[in-house]
Amino acid sequence: MSKTRIAFIGAGNMAASLIGGLRAKGLDAAHIRASAPGAETRARVSAEHGIEVFADNAQAIEGADVVVLAVKPQMMKAVCETIRPSLKPHQLVVSIAAGITCASMNNWLGEQPIVRCMPNTPALLRQGVSGLYATADVTAEQRQQAEELLSAVGIALWLNEEQQLDAVTAVSGSGPAYFFLLIEAMTAAGVKLGLPADIAAQLTVQTALGAAHMAVASDVDAAELRRRVTSPAGTTEAAIKSFQAGGFEALVEKALGAAAHRSAEMAEQLGR
Ligand SMILES: NC(=O)C1=CN([C@@H]2O[C@H](COP(=O)(O)OP(=O)(O)OC[C@H]3O[C@@H](n4cnc5c(N)ncnc54)[C@H](OP(=O)(O)O)[C@@H]3O)[C@@H](O)[C@H]2O)C=CC1
Ligand SMILES: O=C(O)[C@@H]1CCC=N1
CATH class of the missing domain: 3.40.50.720 (NAD(P)-binding Rossmann-like Domain)
Incomplete structure (x- = not known):
């Protein structure tokens, strides 16, 4: 180099x-x-x-x-x-x-x-x-x-395979925006629950950072890390059940599918 x-x-x-x-x-x-x-x-x-x-x-x-x-x-x-x-x-x-x-x-x-x-x-x-x-x-x-x-x-x-770049675009190219959206939503929810906005923002961002560091450093997968936070009949379980009842995983799949589709569509529209 x-x-x-x-x-x-x-x-x-x-x-x-x-x-x-x-x-x-x-x-x-x-x-x-x-x-x-x-x-x-x-x-x-x-x-x-x-x-x-x-x-x-x-x-x-x-x-x-x-x-x-x-x-x-x-x-x-x-x-x-x-x-x-x-x-x-x-x-x-x-x-x-x-x-x-x-x-x-x-x-x-x-x-x-x-x-x-x-x-x-x-x-x-x-x-x-x-x-x-x-x-x-x-x-x-x-x-x-x-x-x-x-x-x-x-x-x-x-x-x-070149086509896999549509999926990469959907997962990591656009990905930072999804995490920012989650940060925005969690901060707003924290405020609704009674926290001052700056405290809600710091709690959210530092939690995202800490979770990402754990996911990188850990020798177990994200599902196991999640299980370790989730006490039976506890608060996390209540939140996760609510996410899943709202179709969280299906929504994520749909959103990333839309990004990958748009990447392929741009290739079609702009490639001529
Ligand atoms: N932003 C993102 O999250 C990501 C973007 N990309 C890709 O990276 C590419 C660049 O994006 P990004 O850096 O965000 O865009 P920016 O708008 O910040 O930069 C585009 C640059 O192109 C220059 N430019 C415009 N017309 C010409 C020309 N005719 N000749 C030479 N240079 C020109 C602009 O010049 P000037 O400043 O003088 O107007 C500007 O410096 C895009 O194709 C995007 O798809 C990929 C991954 C992530
Ligand atoms: O939104 C976009 O089209 C570009 C590509 C990936 C991130 N930003």
Whole structure:
């Protein structure tokens, strides 16, 4: 990784997280470039990370080993078209865009080694998790470069089938939002039960953090950890019974199904 040259197309939230992770892992700022249309974005990312920035995407990818596409899915086609004439066959393209397939990117870019990934926003704190899929053109060295890029901001997990990225998007890509929703709902319920809002929020967030740490550190699964909190005929049992009577598991399955479906639908709508 120390010699890899990386160009980011798009310098928003996710790109800035990845750049921060790479810098923290010791990648020289001179090996990283980024492009974005907004002068403010360019000034911010350059000031924060000391990297060279460009308004022109084609200029940004000059000399790069890895080109990271970190723009919104709706921008991917247009962005691919801006870099296609300058892209060299050996340059690895890494896309983090939701719902844009490798086949679409190959149509827009020409035949090119591609790694398609789905990271998530805890990458900002280097606590992210990503799913990665590589096309057949990707070499072993390029797989390693992609893995090092994503593991600079968390855990990187390889998938054998591209379609599984729809499920990764549903579970972990969008996942932080589900936990935030639960935090919002538990805080509001705590307030309804008589707690001051700041106390309800602290109790909720620290409980989420503690539970996540336990789930990571424990050698038993989440179901067993839950059983250990749930005393027979106690308070937790009353709450869990209420969740389950409301169809909690089925609702979670339905929600994640909707996210995965939307990912596949975006591939269909935006991939042309
Ligand atoms: N947010 C999330 O939770 C996750 C997002 N993703 C994926 O990551 C990608 C980026 O998302 P995110 O970082 O949140 O988005 P942001 O909106 O924060 O960043 C998008 C960036 O793209 C730049 N951009 C827009 N048009 C162009 C162009 N023509 N050429 C070059 N750059 C351009 C924008 O520039 P400017 O700032 O100047 O407008 C901005 O810097 C998306 O595809 C999303 O699906 C993946 C996993 C999780
Ligand atoms: O909501 C979205 O479409 C993006 C992809 C995963 C998280 N945010």
